[in-house]
Amino acid sequence: MRNFLRQAYYNYRGLFIWLPWPSYITTVVFGPAFTIIMFALVGRFALGPDVVRPYVLGLVAQYIPFIISASILQCFVLERRFAILSIVYSSRGNREVIFFSRQLFHIPNGFVVVAAGLFFSWLLLDLDFNQVNWIALVLTVLVISLSSCACAAFLGNFFIVFTDWILMYRTFAGVIIVLTGVIIPISSLPAPLAVFSQVLPLTHGLVAFRSTFDGAGVAAILPSLLQELIVGLGYTVLGLVGYHVSEIIAKRRGLVETAA
Amino acid sequence: MGNLYALSGAFLQQWRNVRRTASYANFIIAGIPNVIILAWIANKSDNPVAITYIAVGASLMLVWTNAVFRMGWALSDERWGGLLDVSLVSRTPVIVTMLGKSLALCIFSLLTGAGAFILILIVSEHAIPIVDLPLAIVSLAITLFVMICAGFIFCPITVLVGEPSGLFATVMPFGVACSGFLYPIGILPAALQVIARGLPTSWAMESVIMATTGSGSTWEIVIRWVIALALAVVYLFITQLLFRLVERRVRVTAALTTF
Numbered sequence: 001m002r003n004f005l006r007q008a009y010y011n012y013r014g015l016f017i018w019l020p021w022p023s024y025i026t027t028v029v030f031g032p033a034f035t036i037i038m039f040a041l042v043g044r045f046a047l048g049p050d051v052v053r054p055y056v057l058g059l060v061a062q063y064i065p066f067i068i069s070a071s072i073l074q075c076f077v078l079e080r081r082f083a084i085l086s087i088v089y090s091s092r093g094n095r096e097v098i099f100f101s102r103q104l105f106h107i108p109n110g111f112v113v114v115a116a117g118l119f120f121s122w123l124l125l126d127l128d129f130n131q132v133n134w135i136a137l138v139l140t141v142l143v144i145s146l147s148s149c150a151c152a153a154f155l156g157n158f159f160i161v162f163t164d165w166i167l168m169y170r171t172f173a174g175v176i177i178v179l180t181g182v183i184i185p186i187s188s189l190p191a192p193l194a195v196f197s198q199v200l201p202l203t204h205g206l207v208a209f210r211s212t213f214d215g216a217g218v219a220a221i222l223p224s225l226l227q228e229l230i231v232g233l234g235y236t237v238l239g240l241v242g243y244h245v246s247e248i249i250a251k252r253r254g255l256v257e258t259a260a
Numbered sequence: 261m262g263n264l265y266a267l268s269g270a271f272l273q274q275w276r277n278v279r280r281t282a283s284y285a286n287f288i289i290a291g292i293p294n295v296i297i298l299a300w301i302a303n304k305s306d307n308p309v310a311i312t313y314i315a316v317g318a319s320l321m322l323v324w325t326n327a328v329f330r331m332g333w334a335l336s337d338e339r340w341g342g343l344l345d346v347s348l349v350s351r352t353p354v355i356v357t358m359l360g361k362s363l364a365l366c367i368f369s370l371l372t373g374a375g376a377f378i379l380i381l382i383v384s385e386h387a388i389p390i391v392d393l394p395l396a397i398v399s400l401a402i403t404l405f406v407m408i409c410a411g412f413i414f415c416p417i418t419v420l421v422g423e424p425s426g427l428f429a430t431v432m433p434f435g436v437a438c439s440g441f442l443y444p445i446g447i448l449p450a451a452l453q454v455i456a457r458g459l460p461t462s463w464a465m466e467s468v469i470m471a472t473t474g475s476g477s478t479w480e481i482v483i484r485w486v487i488a489l490a491l492a493v494v495y496l497f498i499t500q501l502l503f504r505l506v507e508r509r510v511r512v513t514a515a516l517t518t519f
Binding site: 017018020022023024025026027030031034035037038039041042043044045046047124125167170171173174175177178183184188 | 289290292293294296297298300301302304305307310311313314421422424425426427428429430431432433434436437438442443444447448449451452
């Protein structure tokens with residue numbers, strides 16, 4: 001356990017390039033806030049005030065996979081770019097421990113970005129918190145964060161193919177915001193895309209996230225949370241397999257220390 | 261004349277570079293989801309003014325986000341590429357070289373903006389009737405010009421604040437949210453309205469909408485042009501001061517090609 005925590009800490013400190021406070025504040029606090037304001041006001045102006053609340057809640061929740069995927073993907077890619085991967089691969093360390101340690105300290109970022117988003121939504125958009133079930137909300141954020149971590153770690157395995165983490169992140173972020181019901185309802189999507197949305201992180205969690213603001217308790221949102229967890233579990237299995245496969249490919253093709 | 265020569269040279273260099281840059285795909289990929297969402301909102305809306313805002317504003321939003329990010333890092337790129345010392349040794353002020361590069365970046369960004377405009381018109385299934393075409397064209401040109409001026413200021417700022425990674429994650433949505441590209445400034449929260457009025461883009465964008473929808477007289481449009489251009493001049497003046505500060509700092513710290 002100590003080894004796991006130590007690895008998680010050093011990986012987070014060394015490779016999460018948004019960790020210095022000016023970068024952290026701009027990416028985790030103010031950036032999301034302005035994006036939420038922008039889409040909420042477009043919705044209010046074009047479609048009326050009724051859409052503001054679902055839009056705001058959707059946008060706040062979608063920042064969980066946004067931030068977590070960005071931070072985990074950069075850690076995976078930078079590990080190779082900074083030539084640390086050769087040390088990892090030459091070690092006899094448990095690969096499962098290494099894989100999960102890449103995710104641990106990114107989970108709290110999901111809570112920070114939700115707190116910041118909700119604060120600015122309350123301050124500038126008059127978001128109402130009267131009916132919120134806080135326990136259910138915290139649980140929902142945790143579950144979405146876990147599934148987002150699993151999905152991001154799965155995508156991180158593609159570092160041996162895509163050396164540009166920003167491109168990977170933006171593609172993933174674009175899929176999430178369009179296909180998970182953040183603004184465009186899933187019922188409005190073409191059938192194949194609606195099916196695909198069911199295996200994306202956030203889709204099921206978002207239903208629970210919005211319900212907690214209507215006062216829904218843990219029991220009421222449990223089915224959605226379980227679906228979200230199952231999606232996360234699927235990405236975990238795929239991610240672990242992918243981690244082993246990527247190691248084999250990287251060693252065979254000599255991609256370990258290649259500068260990205 | 262020499263400065264003009266340097267300006268055109270910097271423009272050409274950046275233009276050739278940006279065409280080759282594979283990372284430009286980043287911006288197209290980053291812009292597509294937002295444009296799809298805005299197009300969907302426009303499709304569901306029965307407010308013609310809102311649809312006009314979204315069609316025009318989404319294009320300008322993409323131009324802004326592409327241009328400001330690249331302009332913001334342009335001076336840092338010089339430093340990282342080991343070219344800043346050459347720029348400082350030459351008799352051309354750094355601001356002239358960087359302006360040439362910024363112009364190239366902005367003009368290239370127009371391509372994505374035009375693509376977004378066409379996509380929104382197709383998806384929203386609405387046409388945009390333009391009430392006063394000449395005024396709309398001039399307003400759009402002024403908007404693009406002041407956008408360059410507003411974005412150019414981040415060129416020296418990025419270096420002066422220590423080039424923090426992720427800086428533009430705030431600057432890009434801030435500029436879109438407060439410039440009134442997608443909605444009237446009047447619906448912003450009061451605190452942000454004050455900030456928005458200090459941006460030349462907000463005044464210029466209002467003139468575009470007034471000319472397009474016919475919601476303002478020629479006099480009202482011209483007033484907005486004047487305010488936008490005056491603010492842009494202020495931004496350029498401040499930018500020039502900041503460039504001098506950068507030059508002084510890099511000469512003192514000798515941080516020309518290293519961190």
